[in-house]
Amino acid sequence: MGILKIALYLILAPFIGGLLAGIDRKIGARFQGRQGPPLLQPFYDLFKLFEKQSLVVNGVQDFFVGGYFIFVLFTGCLFFIGGDLLLVCFALTLAEVFLMMAACSANSPYSAMGSQRELLQMMAYEPMLLLTAIGFYIATGSFMVEDIARSNVSPIVYLPGMFFGFLYILTIKFRKSPFDISTSHHAHQEMVKGITTELSGNILALVELAVWYEDVLLLGMIGLFIVNMKWWSFLIAAAVCLIAYILETFVDNLFPRVKWDSMLKSTWLVTLVAGGVNLLILTLVR
């Protein structure tokens, strides 16, 4: 059963991630009054990238990017076979650190700036991510995704604040404006491509692919708020995931990028208020 789940995740996640990216580009284009690319454009881009030769500035970049890719996949597998939610958070951190090191190793001004900003983003969202895991534990009595998914009532009943906080950091994790400060989907910005400036060809393709896997993992966490014993809760969860993704796309198109300090302050404030208060009440009640 575990192996089947892993296989399903490894095969399906890129399709879902790529489709979502296509939808995202479509909606973005409509906001600007354009037709937009075909829905499958992200896949065409990815195939093309994979065929290209990679330009590197040193011999260790591909090693770090490989680490990022492998550990994102590992984290996703761990989540979808029902592993420990805290370990999922820690493994995701390890993956991110690999990506950050790939950018640092390039010794290039744009990617160095991107890497510092990436670290700052991690510092901003990490507390909420951990609080979410803790919230699930207090609400359902287990850190295991497997047990959380089988609870009697949907965890969101106990965790409305956490859900809001998680949506907030999802903007950072999806690299959406206003919090796309380390790298962005959009062109014409002061930092070129930020953390991925020095990556190209098939190595960049690995990063793109890893991002799709990561997006599905994060939506899985959104879904975890909704699911319970009943089979139909999974359908609702899928719908909520889609709505959450489209919501992030809207936010992306509606808000201008903020400075790093506003991002850090607002995220920590939201974490403390939405996450902290939810945790406090939950601890008192249960």
Place this chain on the structure above:
Amino acid sequence: MGEMVVIMEMIATLMVFPFLAALLIALVKPGKLRDGLIYCSSIVIVATVLLLCVSSLQSGGTQSYLLETQMIDRFFMVVELGLMGLVFYYGIRFKRWYVLLLSAAGTLPVVWLEIAGLSAEGGEHIVVDHLTLIMCLVVGIVGALICVYAVGYIKDYHKRHTQCKERSSFFLSMLFVFMGAMFGLIFSSNLTWIYFFWEITTLCSFLLIGYTQTEEAINNSFRALWMNLLGGIGFSLAILYSSIALHIANLQDLVAMAADNWAVIIPVTLLSFAALTKSAQMPFSRWLLGAMVAPTPTSALLHSATMVKAGVYLLIRLAPALHGNLVGVMVTCIGGFTFFAASLLAISQSDGKKVLAYSTISNLGLITACAGVGLQEAVWAATLLLVFHAVSKSLLFLSVGAVENSTGSRNIEDMHGLIVRLPKLAFVMIVGICGMFLAPFGMLISKWAALKAFVDSKSVWLVVFLVFGSASTLFYWGKWLGKLVAVIHRSEQLKDTVRKSEKVSLYTLTFLVIALGILFPVFSGVFVEPFLAQMFNATIVALISGSDINAMLLMLCMIVILPVTVNLLTFGKENKMVISYMAGVNRGDDRTFVDSFGQEKSMYLANWYMDEYFGEKKLLKPSLVLASAIMVILMILAIGGAI
């Protein structure tokens, strides 16, 4: 019975031998003979520690020794007065009158107790249980490795610091005195004995910090002295109270009595206060930061194997007496707050040793908070944190010292591109840093356990401190890692000037960091769980499940085979090497570019320090004030409540 005698002899060896070794080292002139002496003594200590562990584990359970010790007590009293004399000498010589007062206030009550015959009798003076063995391993192995490292280090140190008077024999012998005092402290159960060794560590750190005799060193050493003497007063008052009012002479009895006697809170508060000063918790954190003026082995020893660990060791011993009362609240508040505040402060630092110092303070805060919670699983986390931290932190200090000797700087900004210039040291440092904050290495495992323990004990504030603190921890370690792995075009490998003795220590510690990450379940099963079972009279439920441990082992394997995997992922495609992107203005490499005036400028990439948010100027004072307030108010409440 024969076995018991052997164990007793080994304990006596560990308590006496380092002092003898120190004496010999101090007398021998610098040279091959002295170095050989240090290596041999270190080997003797490590071998004795290992033997002691094996034979203690075989005979099982806790052993205790020495009921009648009048002769030794007298001897200790005389030495203690001698120590006071030494403090008086330095206090008068450098005109710091306040230390005279502090020293007398700490020492005289205990001496008076002894002379007046009021000190409580009964109870064993020496107790060896599993916690003692854990501490033994930490002090013995990590301590000995630092001493070995110091042999090579101090030569280069004096080559670089010619203005500083060469007193290396004194320096090296003090390291051994320190170890001896630590062994004494962990084997003792009698409070007066612990206090005796406690004061030796205070004085030792004072002498080591002031080694270079510069004005800064002297100022900082006196700061360390007064803060620790203040803690010593707390300790001696605790002895006074428990002797006269409670008729208790040893630590274990004190903790056992806590459940049914209200008044025990008073000595427990005072002892916790002493432990907080020694562990450099806020508001006493400044002495540990000042300690970095000393040569690196001092910092390594103070931060990892000795001194600050004495404080948290005492807190772990007191843990059952801290659960569910105001003292526990005080200890957890101070610890949790220190963890958070120190990790924020570390962000704004670029001096490698200062970052390490703040990280030590922060991690000790976490151990303190765990001990203050006083639940079984929290103490499990605290004990493992202590071990992991000792190994990783000593590795980091030693590698920073080696880098400083090779490149002349310990600033993190100057470590840019170290992976090319000094690949071996950079690798060692990367392992050390990963050991401090990343899965699947040691510290993270214990932080994880701490988090679970805090959640289970419903300490919401601690959870909040922990999640925010570990996010900032991630930031300052991450940017350091980034500096190390930068690859700059046309940079050359530097000549490897690291001495053999330094290499032995560095590589052994690197091995230990990785091995502990893999073998921690075994270590926990052999040492930590039996200790907890005895302390709480209950078997412990595994905090980190088997499947999680397997997952982490898998992660470790994946890191090891990563080079092969990467080759597979890129289908063995050849990459094309180019220079990095600088908007088209680079001058042929990634070192220089053309500015807007057509001039050539060299590029400099700095890390973020965000001084306006996390700088010492901004955060340090408010944190110290807040921590002082928490401490004073809760101490008054705790003691007042008991009276």
